Amino acid sequence: MTVRSILNSKGHQIMSVEPDAKLAAAVKLLGEKKIGAVLVMNQSRLEGILSERDIVRVLGERGASVLEEPVAQVMTRKVVSCKEADTVAELMEMMTTGKFRHLPVVDNGKVVGLISIGDIVKWRVREYEAEQEALRDYIKTA
Numbered sequence: 548m549t550v551r552s553i554l555n556s557k558g559h560q561i562m563s564v565e566p567d568a569k570l571a572a573a574v575k576l577l578g579e580k581k582i583g584a585v586l587v588m589n590q591s592r593l594e595g596i597l598s599e600r601d602i603v604r605v606l607g608e609r610g611a612s613v614l615e616e617p618v619a620q621v622m623t624r625k626v627v628s629c630k631e632a633d634t635v636a637e638l639m640e641m642m643t644t645g646k647f648r649h650l651p652v653v654d655n656g657k658v659v660g661l662i663s664i665g666d667i668v669k670w671r672v673r674e675y676e677a678e679q680e681a682l683r684d685y686i687k688t689a
Contacts, residue, residue, distance in 0.1 A: 550638065550652055551631040553670050554660040561651075561661055563588040564597065566619035570605075573597055573618050584649040586661060587622045593651060593658050595622030628653040631660075635667055642667075 563586040564573045573585055577599065587595040597618055605613050605621045613621065628651045629638055638650060642664055652660035 548635045548670065548674065549631065550629055550633045550635075550660075550662060553635070553662060553666050554631065554652060556670070557666055559660045561586055561658060564618050565589060566594050566622070567617045569614065570597075570602070570616055570618055570621055571614040574602060574614065577602075583663065584661070586651055586658065587618055588658070591657070593626060593628075593653070595619070595624045596626050596649060596651065597622045598647070598649060626651060628658075629662065630654065635670060638662060638667055 562576060562580055562582055564576065566587050566589055576585060577583070584596055584598040586593060587597055595618075601621050601623055627641060627645055627647065629641065631652060631654055641650065642648060648664040650662045651658050652662060
């Protein structure tokens with residue numbers, strides 16, 4: 548199964564903030580949308596990613612005053628991304644090795660989606676359920 552399949556199922560919507568947005572505004576967006584990360588984009592160009600882990604780390608280091616700082620001061624700048632043609636197995640390996648839970652999907656230099664570990668788990672569960680159902684049907688007709 549590929550990233551394209553997951554995006555076609557879940558959609559291509561991307562939550563993003565600009566690098567100069569206040570961290571407090573990004574935290575509010577994460578809470579309102581019930582998501583764990585947002586992309587940091589400047590005029591459609593990916594500059595970083597801001598995750599719950601980034602926020603917890605910087606709050607622990609510098610305290611609540613950091614909420615008034617720009618997202619660019621807190622975000623992860625070195626963003627690992629994937630392509631629509633990548634397989635779910637490749638994503639699981641990338642996420643496990645890199646110890647992160649969100650991957651922007653980039654196609655021809657343009658961000659076309661965001662995949663989370665939750666998306667992958669959901670997809671794998673559906674895949675297993677379909678396989679079990681096929682086996683049950685096979686056994687019934689044998």
